[in-house]
Structures are given as structure tokens and as C-alpha cells.
Amino acid sequence: MDLFETMIHHSSVRSFTQQELSAELKERLILAAQSASSSNFLQAFSLIEITDQKKRKAIEKIANFPVDNGNNGQFYIFVADLNKHANVLTLKEDSMEYLRTMESLVVAIVDATLAAQSMAVYAESVDLGICYVGGIRNDLFQMKEILDLPELTYPVFGMFIGYPAVKNEVKPRMPVNAVLGTNTYRSLTPELINSYDEETTAYYQGRRSNVQETNWSEKVHQHFEFPRRQNTSEFLKKQGFVF
Numbered sequence: 216m217d218l219f220e221t222m223i224h225h226s227s228v229r230s231f232t233q234q235e236l237s238a239e240l241k242e243r244l245i246l247a248a249q250s251a252s253s254s255n256f257l258q259a260f261s262l263i264e265i266t267d268q269k270k271r272k273a274i275e276k277i278a279n280f281p282v283d284n285g286n287n288g289q290f291y292i293f294v295a296d297l298n299k300h301a302n303v304l305t306l307k308e309d310s311m312e313y314l315r316t317m318e319s320l321v322v323a324i325v326d327a328t329l330a331a332q333s334m335a336v337y338a339e340s341v342d343l344g345i346c347y348v349g350g351i352r353n354d355l356f357q358m359k360e361i362l363d364l365p366e367l368t369y370p371v372f373g374m375f376i377g378y379p380a381v382k383n384e385v386k387p388r389m390p391v392n393a394v395l396g397t398n399t400y401r402s403l404t405p406e407l408i409n410s411y412d413e414e415t416t417a418y419y420q421g422r423r424s425n426v427q428e429t430n431w432s433e434k435v436h437q438h439f440e441f442p443r444r445q446n447t448s449e450f451l452k453k454q455g456f457v458f
């Protein structure tokens with residue numbers, strides 16, 4: 216498959232074989248992540264590879280990750296990281312006022328995300344499977360403790376990477392005219408929502424596992440029915456961000 220075909224056939228993998236990744240492949244994954252663009256070249260992210268089985272189990276529990284992956288697959292945590300820059304500013308006793316802002320945090324989250332997606336695309340191009348794990352944010356304070364996270368850092372998500380034992384069907388994305396505007400923003404119309412709901416109803420009914428009577432907008436309703444992770448801003452403030 217060429218890269219484009221690989222990309223449009225992406226689906227998250229949650230079950231991995233026991234085949235281990237070679238040291239060379241692991242190194243390439245990290246280099247792929249590091250080679251992503253970076254806002255003002257700040258490189259405001261860190262990666263933490265989880266090899267300690269106790270920590271891994273603890274994090275999987277926090278993330279409520281549907282674990283049939285056992286201990287298989289690599290597990291990385293992507294951290295939005297301005298602590299490195301605090302170290303640099305400290306050397307000259309510069310003010311950290313503008314390091315602690317919402318804008319700096321956004322820059323770091325974007326950098327971490329771009330790095331992760333570069334790693335993901337490279338991984339899939341060599342027939343590995345990946346799954347992001349935002350569930351690590353279910354307990355940010357415990358994550359801080361497990362990973363010994365210093366101030367001005369924020370664990371954005373984890374990522375499992377390994378050789379797929381099971382590959383899910385590709386989830387149909389919205390039609391292009393629901394996401395692409397020309398010169399101005401294009402709103403999602405009721406007609407587009409209905410036709411996408413029909414398509415996703417068929418997908419959820421027809422998939423091989425975890426068949427559900429639902430559709431995309433039903434999922435959206437369910438997602439926003441109750442508040443989630445309400446202590447995020449408290450955590451970020453304790454990490455030294457000011458907003």
C-alpha cells in the first residue's frame with residue numbers, strides 16, 4: 216500500500232501480537248515523532264516509554280483501556296512540556312511569566328500532538344498498529360505521581376504501538392463537504408448530519424465486533440451528556456500555568 220492508501224485505511228488497534236519491536240524500529244519511531252514541525256522550534260513535548268509492568272497496569276487502569284492487549288505493544292506517554300524551557304530561562308534568571316500562559320500550553324499540546332501523529336503515520340506505514348489513549352487524563356494527579364511529572368508539564372495522551380493481532384474495520388469519516396469550506400467556515404447542516412448518521416448506523420450495525428444500534432450524532436449526544444475530567448484546569452494551575 217502506498218502512504219496515502221495506508222493513511223485512509225487507518226483504524227485504531229487495541230489488540231497486539233507478542234512480536235516485539237526491534238530496537239532499530241523503536242528508534243525510528245522516536246525520530247519520526249521528533250521530526251514533526253514544531254511551533255517556533257520550541258519542541259515543547261517529551262515522550263515517556265512505559266516499560267515497568269506495575270506502572271503500565273496502573274496507567275491502563277486509570278485509562279480504562281479495553282485491555283485485551285496484555286503486555287504486548289509498546290506504550291508511550293506524550294507530554295506537553297514547557298519544563299525544558301523553564302530550565303533554559305532559569306539559566307539567565309529570565310521571567311517565566313509568558314511561559315505559564317494558555318497560549319504556551321496550546322503550543323505545547325500542539326507540538327506533542329504533531330509528534331504523536333508523525334509517529335503514528337510512520338508506524339502504520341510499516342504495518343504496525345496504534346491506538347491513542349486519552350483515558351490517561353482520567354486521573355491527572357495520579358499520572359503526575361506515576362510519571363514524576365515536574366511543573367509546566369501535562370500528559371496529553373498515551374499511545375500503544377505494536378503488531379496488530381486484530382484490525383478493526385475503517386470507520387467512515389464525514390463527507391468532505393462537511394469539513395471543507397472555501398474561504399469561509401462551512402456549518403454542518405441537518406441534511407449532512409442525517410446522511411452521515413445513516414452511513415454510521417450501517418457501520419455500527421455491520422462491523423464484526425461490538426455491534427451497536429447507534430450513529431455519529433447519537434455518540435455526540437452521549438459524549439456531551441455529562442461533564443468529563445472536571446479537574447483539568449485545577450491540575451494545570453497546580454502545574455504552574457496561569458489563566
Ligand SMILES: Cc1cc2nc3c(=O)[nH]c(=O)nc-3n(C[C@H](O)[C@H](O)[C@H](O)COP(=O)(O)O)c2cc1C
Pocket residue numbers: 225226227228229278280281346347348349350351372383385386
Ligand atoms: C487524542 C485521542 C485519544 C483517544 N483515547 C482513546 C482511549 O482512551 N481509548 C480508546 O480505546 N481509544 C481512544 N482513542 C481512539 C479513538 O476512539 C479513535 O481514534 C476513534 O474512535 C476513531 O476510530 P479509528 O481510530 O479506528 O478510525 C483516542 C483517539 C485520540 C485521537
